[in-house]
Amino acid sequence: MHSAVTSPAPDWLVVPDDANDLVPAVWPASVARTSEGELSIGGIAAGALVREYGTPLQVLDEGEVRRRAAATRSAFDAAAEEHGTTARVYYAGKALLNTTIVRWVMDEGLNVDVCTGGELEVALAAGADAGRLGFHGNNKSTAELERAVEVGVGTIIIDSALEIERLAAIVSRTGTMQRVMLRVNSGVHAETHDFLATAHEDQKFGTPLDAAAALVARIREIEGLAFAGLHCHIGSQIFGVAGFRESAGRVLDLHEQLLAGGDVPQLNLGGGFGIAYTRADTPEAIETLAQGIVAAVAEGCAARGIRIPALSFEPGRAIVGNAGVTLYEVGTIKDVALENGSRRYMSVDGGMSDNARPALYGAQFSARLASREGAGEPVLVRVVGKHCESGDIVVDHEYLPDDVVPGDLLAVPATGAYCAPLSSNYNHVPRPPIVAVHDGASRVIVRGETIADLLGRDAGIER
Structure with a gap:
């Protein structure tokens, strides 16, 4: 058990014994960890999905x-x-x-x-x-x-x-x-x-x-x-x-x-x-x-x-809702000292453009390291996006292993509802694809955007 310490974490957030655990009610039933510790969805490892489709990636379990x-x-x-x-x-x-x-x-x-x-x-x-x-x-x-x-x-x-x-x-x-x-x-x-x-x-x-x-x-x-x-x-x-x-x-x-x-x-x-x-x-x-x-x-x-x-x-x-999982790549990481403890800010390559619910409603989400199992102790993290807004929060409060580093993959569950429909191109960030997974197979069901797609809407560009 972890000893009680003063913390900026909310009362409802419990320090997990294992910061790699998967709470069944939050994830699709098909989600598991492979023998190497990698998260898999619908029978496909997160790394394999990202290598084929990139990040951010919205995955939907058929x-x-x-x-x-x-x-x-x-x-x-x-x-x-x-x-x-x-x-x-x-x-x-x-x-x-x-x-x-x-x-x-x-x-x-x-x-x-x-x-x-x-x-x-x-x-x-x-x-x-x-x-x-x-x-x-x-x-x-x-x-x-x-x-x-x-x-x-x-x-x-x-x-x-x-x-x-x-x-x-x-x-x-x-x-x-x-x-x-x-x-x-x-x-x-x-x-x-x-x-x-x-x-x-x-x-x-x-x-x-x-x-x-x-x-x-x-x-x-x-x-x-x-x-x-x-x-x-x-x-x-x-x-x-x-x-x-x-x-x-x-x-x-x-x-x-x-x-x-x-x-x-x-x-x-x-x-x-x-x-x-x-x-x-x-x-x-x-x-x-x-x-x-x-x-x-x-x-x-x-x-x-x-x-x-x-x-x-x-x-x-x-x-x-619970059929959706969004995969992100970790970018920058910084620790911020607070009066009642500290918080680690972990930036990912998406944010409020693919999930506006935290900014709109103060919605709470979870996150887990997806590319491997972490070996470190749980540390209080706020997962944030890449947009030029202080309210660009993906996961407000979560405990993740303290050995997460840039380039790791994070998975945010319960993103199947009201994330893609509320998505935007804020800061000219393209919207990610939606990929369906089922029994070890994957396919794109909504194509992702590119910078070229966004520029193609700009009538001021000569063609």
Whole structure:
């Protein structure tokens, strides 16, 4: 055991007995160390991946994505069947979207949720059945709505009164019938960062519960719109059932009221199921969440004497988050003396351009030496990027072996969600490729950028 010392480390970060250990909840199930101590993902050593594709490198474990997609669908199917209803699971494409992922999750029985015209086109380019798509967004343009109706998107989730009128004009002109849901705010604040909580009143999504009945009445007046039910999403990175239970109860009050004017066949309770980013995170198993949420809806319906509707859910991070690992090369290393100890700053060749979440949300991540096992004692490290910002932090607090040197490879797990989609070219740094690994084979599923690609967008360069 390590003796207690004054340290700038947060209370939740425990000094590990072995700074090479791999916390199973944080990594893909395929991650292991080779007999030489090198990290391997999907049966391929980190060094081999880097030699072929370079760094930074975003690696996505296909087997992990498929396993989590199938487990989520099975969990909600089983919970719904137990309570006499059905469940649909939509993969929330905003977490990470490309044509390959669309095909993987649809192969495993999931539908796909998109929230812009660009995401819609990615899903369609993947060959997705448009009827298995849901279309979100607080500011869908008329052109986006026209495209969604044209291709036959299964459900459009209406976010405002203005959107109802935009859709009314489109279906009237085209003579089509479009299935819609109405997004509402339950007023429940999820146990998460303020920017990730999406059901409280003072924010851009949806409509308050007390204003929803009038909007549903208007939807029902329009010949070409089929009202399918209510949608409510309370936030992201949520570990427990309590927030979903409270939100479902409030939405069911409205659901019951709306039954007086016609059928309300479906209730969508969103997603936001949390994952482990560090050893301190303890998310619920998806089976536990599914049983708890569906049971809460069933109990609420029984108490009101109404039939339980068909249910739908929209996990994204829970499907792809822990399937992703980003590999970096260590550059400069420096020790900084502090009043309560010291911290080692370890710079890598990426940063906030490929993972903006620490800068945006103060998100915590983990890291491990990937090119070998370290022989040194654990030392407190802050992994930082190469960008010209003091907030360019990749991993805020971590213990790594004290013999890490420039040229070593670091692996940062749980980067499958919201890293590539939020990536940028800040400081003219090209975005890295995304490489899928599975059973010892690898392939590029999103090409990386080059400096030439960035210069190619500059209209001031003569060609």
